[in-house]
């Protein structure tokens with residue numbers, strides 16, 4: 284595809300500079316209890332994430348959770364930390380660099396995190412200060428949820444509220460059923476499964492969970508996940524006939540009922556009922572992170588093997604691979620159409 288550039292008949296807006304801000308969830312600055320505590324305090328204080336009235340939640344958050352969870356989570360982060368830092372941050376940065384190459388110099392690509400660093404307000408201000416007065420904000424969540432996509436929009440609103448001179452914004456819609464996304468997943472998963480040194484009986488699609496109550500209140504997240512799963516399974520039935528595709532939800536937090544079936548329970552029941560070889564993919568995560576690398580690949584494996592499973596592969600997410608980057612380029616170019624840099 285050609286670089287994004289001003290068409291000859293629109294020279295009057297050719298000086299407007301266009302930026303793209305990729306946004307993901309966020310991650311601690313270090314795999315230490317203190318850094319994880321700072322991160323969790325910000326994350327779990329977001330009313331979009333924990334929808335319990337503050338008067339009831341604050342004592343629980345500060346009394347129990349922030350006293351006990353940081354050490355446990357820091358251990359999990361320690362097991363997956365890399366020389367480039369947290370996998371989620373390192374991969375998001377790589378996606379931004381890759382997209383910059385694909386889009387060329389006509390557009391500036393940067394990245395930010397909803398929680399922790401680099402923050403959305405700091406990167407938005409930096410873009411404006413550098414003269415980028417049109418910014419496409421792209422939350423890297425294929426499936427919409429109040430806890431993720433809407434929370435990014437809230438933070439953007441807060442940031443704009445403090446800016447005297449704001450850039451013009453566009454936002455990337457959720458892309459859970461977009462042919463570019465489903466096609467990228469199909470290609471990536473089919474290639475990775477074919478390259479395994481065993482033939483899986485089951486492909487488990489594990490999405491991040493949400494409280495069941497959010498579905499009842501009208502959050503589309505569950506429906507978006509189910510539609511992604513259905514479309515991907517239809518494609519894979521052609522590419523990998525004979526492979527059973529199942530869907531589950533991981534990372535339950537707290538005591539409330541979460542979306543089911545739970546990934547851990549699914550791994551256990553599959554192994555107990557005779558499945559020996561399994562591949563897991565996490566299509567809702569645009570980048571590998573503690574949830575895929577530790578919860579699935581370390582703890583999930585332990586659960587599956589303890590119940591009798593013998594082979595388990597967790598496939599890398601789309602990350603900054605060719606399929607994922609081609610998808611991002613397609614999605615972003617579509618939103619930039621008309622915003623010539």
Ligand SMILES: C=CC1=C(C)c2cc3[nH]c(cc4nc(cc5[nH]c(cc1n2)c(C)c5CCC(=O)O)C(CCC(=O)O)=C4C)c(C)c3C=C
Pocket residue numbers: 308309310311323332333352356369371424428430431491492493494504534536567568571572573574
């Ligand atoms: C109330 C709890 C949580 C809700 C609701 C929730 C929704 C949600 N999260 C993601 C994506 C990610 N979550 C990640 C980590 C993570 N999530 C929670 C809790 C809730 N998430 C916690 C406490 C943590 C931190 C790790 C831990 O202590 O267990 C991550 C990975 C971050 C990283 O640093 O690697 C991602 C990505 C989605 C998509 C989602 C709702 C749809």
Ligand SMILES: [Fe+2]
Pocket residue numbers: 491534
């Ligand atoms: Fe989460």
Ligand SMILES: [Fe+2]
Pocket residue numbers: 534573574578
């Ligand atoms: Fe987790």
